[in-house]
Amino acid sequence: MACLCHQKMRYTDLLKEINGISGKVLSRELKDLEMNQLITRTVQNTKPITVEYEITEYGATLRQVTDVIADWGIEHRKRIIGG
């Protein structure tokens, strides 16, 4: 979700971007996100076919949650590591 917050991405780009994730896990997660109306999946009529994922307006409401988590995490890091 964090990747898609900024722009549309293709499956292969997501696979490269998310370190260590397997294709099987990525496919399952994307299907789950789509089922939960957080992203859309668009098949582009290119040769070869490409599939693009994009965050939905509803999906963007998750931003408030990820921001609170990230803010808390940054403060926590400073406290624990003294960064």
Add this chain to the structure above:
Amino acid sequence: MACLCHQKMRYTDLLKEINGISGKVLSRELKDLEMNQLITRTVQNTKPITVEYEITEYGATLRQVTDVIADWGIEHRKRIIGG
């Protein structure tokens, strides 16, 4: 953390409360939370010895994060399941 938000708890109570968690995983998670200053571990001089875990004041700051996640989740459930 959610369990400890409300009261002190002993290891055995936590093990019963958190469905499906193994003793090994619970011990590791508690050690990690203690290292991150989110909980304290107190050995009670009872027979047999009991170990109590309690959320710290700093740990309570996580409440704002878990509340935002929980609120978003409740709304999401309504939207998806139509609850």
